[in-house]
Amino acid sequence: MSGAYVIETILKILIVLGLFSALAGFATYVERKVLAFMQRRLGPMHVGPYGILQVVADGIKLFTKEDFIPQGAVKPIFKIAPVITAATAFMAMAAIPMFPEFTINGYTVKPIISDINVGLLYVVGVMAIGMYGPLLAGMASGNKWSLLGAARTVVQLLSFEVVTGLSILAPVMLVGSLSLIDINNYQSGGVSHWLIWTQPVAFILFLISGYAETNRTPFDILEHEAEIVSGYATEYSGMRWGMFFIGEYANMFTISFLASIIFLGGFNDLWFIPGAIAILIKVFFFIFLFLWTRAAWPHVRPDQLMWLCWKVLMPIAVINVVITGIVLMI
Amino acid sequence: MSLKEFQNRYVGSQNYKVIQIEEYPKTPWEKFKRVVKRTFKLELFVGLKIVFNEMVKFNIHTVQYPKEKIPIGPRYRAVHRLLRLLESGNERCIGCGLCEKICISNCIRIDTKIDENGRKIPTEYTINFGRCIFCGYCAEVCPELAIVHGPDYENASDQRAQFAKKEDMLTPIDKLKEQKEFQGFGSPTPEADKLIKKTPLAY
Numbered sequence: 001m002s003g004a005y006v007i008e009t010i011l012k013i014l015i016v017l018g019l020f021s022a023l024a025g026f027a028t029y030v031e032r033k034v035l036a037f038m039q040r041r042l043g044p045m046h047v048g049p050y051g052i053l054q055v056v057a058d059g060i061k062l063f064t065k066e067d068f069i070p071q072g073a074v075k076p077i078f079k080i081a082p083v084i085t086a087a088t089a090f091m092a093m094a095a096i097p098m099f100p101e102f103t104i105n106g107y108t109v110k111p112i113i114s115d116i117n118v119g120l121l122y123v124v125g126v127m128a129i130g131m132y133g134p135l136l137a138g139m140a141s142g143n144k145w146s147l148l149g150a151a152r153t154v155v156q157l158l159s160f161e162v163v164t165g166l167s168i169l170a171p172v173m174l175v176g177s178l179s180l181i182d183i184n185n186y187q188s189g190g191v192s193h194w195l196i197w198t199q200p201v202a203f204i205l206f207l208i209s210g211y212a213e214t215n216r217t218p219f220d221i222l223e224h225e226a227e228i229v230s231g232y233a234t235e236y237s238g239m240r241w242g243m244f245f246i247g248e249y250a251n252m253f254t255i256s257f258l259a260s261i262i263f264l265g266g267f268n269d270l271w272f273i274p275g276a277i278a279i280l281i282k283v284f285f286f287i288f289l290f291l292w293t294r295a296a297w298p299h300v301r302p303d304q305l306m307w308l309c310w311k312v313l314m315p316i317a318v319i320n321v322v323i324t325g326i327v328l329m330i
Numbered sequence: 331m332s333l334k335e336f337q338n339r340y341v342g343s344q345n346y347k348v349i350q351i352e353e354y355p356k357t358p359w360e361k362f363k364r365v366v367k368r369t370f371k372l373e374l375f376v377g378l379k380i381v382f383n384e385m386v387k388f389n390i391h392t393v394q395y396p397k398e399k400i401p402i403g404p405r406y407r408a409v410h411r412l413l414r415l416l417e418s419g420n421e422r423c424i425g426c427g428l429c430e431k432i433c434i435s436n437c438i439r440i441d442t443k444i445d446e447n448g449r450k451i452p453t454e455y456t457i458n459f460g461r462c463i464f465c466g467y468c469a470e471v472c473p474e475l476a477i478v479h480g481p482d483y484e485n486a487s488d489q490r491a492q493f494a495k496k497e498d499m500l501t502p503i504d505k506l507k508e509q510k511e512f513q514g515f516g517s518p519t520p521e522a523d524k525l526i527k528k529t530p531l532a533y
């Protein structure tokens with residue numbers, strides 16, 4: 001392993017960490033603004049022009065808040081849980097190719113931290129490990145709301161993990177590779193080659209389960225304020241809570257990147273738009289979709305969620321895989 | 331709908347819309363049919379469309395409070411004001427003590443004296459705002475329209491007593507021009523007719 005490679009990788013890691021932490025903060029601002037506009041409000045307006053510095057104010061508040069650990073909590077686990085959420089959210093990004101390759105001074109940079117041949121499997125797996133964050137947080141808090149939130153988390157994420165896996169199985173069968181770069185290159189022929197046209201059902205299933213895995217409305221049952229206060233994060237304050245938050249937003253970006261790469265042609269050039277910009281447009285469309293649905297839709301009951309997962313989405317996903325297999329054989 | 335139609339209160343001569351509520355499904359097959367129907371009717375996208383339209387229309391209703399304020403109705407009963415006579419600038423209060431008498435929480439206290447012109451004037455006029463329930467009886471009973479309710483609702487202070495002394499409530503003599511006449515109780519908001527809106531039944 002050469003020195004240049006190590007330095008390059010470390011640089012990439014730092015960039016991804018810094019960029020996506022900042023983006024997570026900025027996404028909260030965008031979210032509040034978009035939600036406000038959709039509800040005929042103005043949103044944050046007072047800190048800075050149009051409230052743009054609200055993110056900074058929130059950051060200062062989070063960092064300077066008391067780091068509080070309740071008496072009945074299991075301290076080491078309580079402390080480590082938010083780290084798991086944030087860390088796994090960023091680890092999942094390691095195998096995602098964010099942009100097309102580019103060259104600086106004759107040196108080719110691949111904007112992916114590690115191009116492993118089972119990239120997709122790795123991303124989905126690490127995101128699933130992220131479930132331990134809420135689970136341990138809820139169980140270690142010594143609070144009934146947290147415990148309920150943790151139980152809901154496990155139920156929700158475990159169930160929808162199945163749908164995610166099955167829904168991306170069909171495109172993976174078509175491409176024949178688990179590497180996200182291969183999947184991207186498979187769709188390099190333009191809009192008509194996008195996998196969304198051959199796998200529309202898988203796309204919808206992936207999107208639905210993506211919402212469930214990032215706890216976004218309409219599947220935000222694990223920290224729904226009206227029912228269980230704040231779910232697993234009830235007892236958290238300050239930066240520990242902030243880490244859950246960053247993890248959630250980083251996951252949103254991961255899901256958006258995955259959906260864009262697997263189904264919407266990734267970072268291939270789109271007509272006259274260069275690939276790097278094309279993927280950004282797609283990702284921000286998905287982020288906007290997250291906010292849009294949050295403004296429009298109510299959230300579902302936990303039993304409806306389970307019904308949706310096991311009785312509707314899972315059978316459809318299986319049928320989709322079977323039909324794809326049959327079509328591939330013929 | 332015009333105002334005239336709106337003021338028609340005769341039930342029966344109006345056009346009501348009867349809401350159709352579907353029967354609940356009983357058999358599993360009917361339930362299945364309902365799920366399929368709801369899935370492909372794309373009702374969820376109607377919700378998306380509505381919020382998106384609202385965003386594009388950008389019809390914002392926020393009042394940015396400390397910077398902007400909504401005018402307050404004349405019936406609002408905030409901290410009291412003692413008014414002056416507009417021409418002479420004399421205090422209106424004649425020290426009759428009716429307000430003190432009628433106050434149901436017993437929180438007005440007046441001291442009076444006969445001044446050099448032989449008029450009775452209050453030397454002290456305090457309202458204990460810890461006890462006042464802002465019922466408005468004092469303003470109602472005052473024969474001289476001397477004690478009225480002011481429109482100031484921003485009463486944050488470290489002591490309630492800071493609003494309650496005579497010099498706090500009395501119109502300053504140099505502000506006499508700006509003194510607003512009390513509209514009287516039950517007076518409607520200016521242009522109240524224009525503010526009436528139809529209750530949106532036809533969603």
Ligand code: SF4
Nearest residue numbers: 433462463465466468
């Ligand atoms: S508003 Fe009512 S309670 Fe307050 S001082 Fe007047 S009469 Fe008394």
Ligand code: SF4
Nearest residue numbers: 423424426427429472
């Ligand atoms: S009722 Fe009016 S005039 Fe009489 S004492 Fe009270 S404020 Fe003065």
